Structure formats: structure tokens, C-alpha cells
Amino acid sequence: MNGKIAKWLRILGHDTFYVSSAVEDSSILDSLRDRVLVTRDRDLAVRAMKYGKSCIFVPEDLEDALSIISLKFGVRLKIDLSTTRCPFCNERLVRASREEVRSKIPRETLLSHRKFLVCPLCGKIFWFGTHYWEMLKTLSRVKKKKYERMEYWPMMRGDGNDL
Numbered sequence: 001m002n003g004k005i006a007k008w009l010r011i012l013g014h015d016t017f018y019v020s021s022a023v024e025d026s027s028i029l030d031s032l033r034d035r036v037l038v039t040r041d042r043d044l045a046v047r048a049m050k051y052g053k054s055c056i057f058v059p060e061d062l063e064d065a066l067s068i069i070s071l072k073f074g075v076r077l078k079i080d081l082s083t084t085r086c087p088f089c090n091e092r093l094v095r096a097s098r099e100e101v102r103s104k105i106p107r108e109t110l111l112s113h114r115k116f117l118v119c120p121l122c123g124k125i126f127w128f129g130t131h132y133w134e135m136l137k138t139l140s141r142v143k144k145k146k147y148e149r150m151e152y153w154p155m156m157r158g159d160g161n162d163l
């Protein structure tokens with residue numbers, strides 16, 4: 001799976017295991033268990049399907065890939081603060097007060113934001129700045145792409161719960 005897709009799936013609240021493309025295909029397939037394999041590697045996708053694994057082959061473009069994953073597996077294109085995960089280590093994020101993050105972030109950030117999320121595992125701190133708003137814009141474009149795909153593939157309509 002591409003690293004960016006893994007980060008996005010975690011942000012969207014999905015327990016996501018990332019494996020570098022340098023890892024042997026057979027090790028990837030062995031470690032899958034009941035997870036869905038998301039890959040840009042067509043050969044690996046074919047092998048996974050031969051082994052009876054759930055698999056989705058996605059295109060290079062991140063937004064196209066997310067729209068397809070959302071369509072096929074009903075992944076909600078919404079950042080839910082109660083389920084969102086650390087994009088770096090997959091741990092579920094928890095809310096933190098200003099006091100809790102005071103010594104760990106720049107003063108300007110502390111003064112201009114009120115809500116913070118913290119990763120209990122790697123300690124990274126997140127807030128709702130420019131990056132967050134850019135992510136919402138990306139999700140909005142992904143939804144549009146999903147919508148367009150639904151028009152062409154009505155049989156893949158799914159539950160459409162995020163539209």
C-alpha cells in the first residue's frame with residue numbers, strides 16, 4: 001500500500017497496517033490475515049486474489065485511489081475526531097487541553113488554537129490549522145470523484161453514507 005493512502009485511511013479512522021514495497025510479496029500476503037490489501041502493484045493484487053485474500057488495486061492518483069476505496073468498502077470520507085488515528089503510527093488519537101500541550105508546541109500555535117489531539121503512542125500533537133483545512137478540501141474533491149464514479153458504475157453504489 002502506498003504510504004499516503006495508509007495515512008489517509010488512519011486519519012479516516014481505519015486500523016491500517018503499512019508495508020513497504022521492499023518487503024517480499026509472500027511476507028505481505030502471509031501478514032494480511034483478515035485485512036484488505038490495498039496496492040498499486042498489479043502482480044501482487046493478482047497473487048492476493050489467487051490466495052483468496054480481499055484486495056483492491058488502486059491507481060497512482062491519491063484522490064482517485066481514495067474514491068475507489070470508499071466506493072468499494074464504504075469508507076466514510078469524513079474525519080471523525082472520536083475515531084481518527086495517528087497517520088504516523090496508527091494509534092487512536094485522544095483529545096488534549098491547551099495545558100497538556102503547552103510546553104510541546106510553538107507559542108503562536110498554542111495561542112491561536114483551542115482544540116488539540118495527541119497520539120498516546122508516538123506523542124505527536126495535532127491541531128486544526130491550515131493543514132487540516134487542506135485535508136477537508138482534499139476530502140471534498142475525493143467525494144466529487146466518488147460521485148462521478150457512482151454515476152458510471154451504478155452497480156457499485158454501496159450505501160453512500162458519507163454523501
Ligand SMILES: [Zn+2]
Binds near residue numbers: 119123
Ligand atoms: Zn502516533
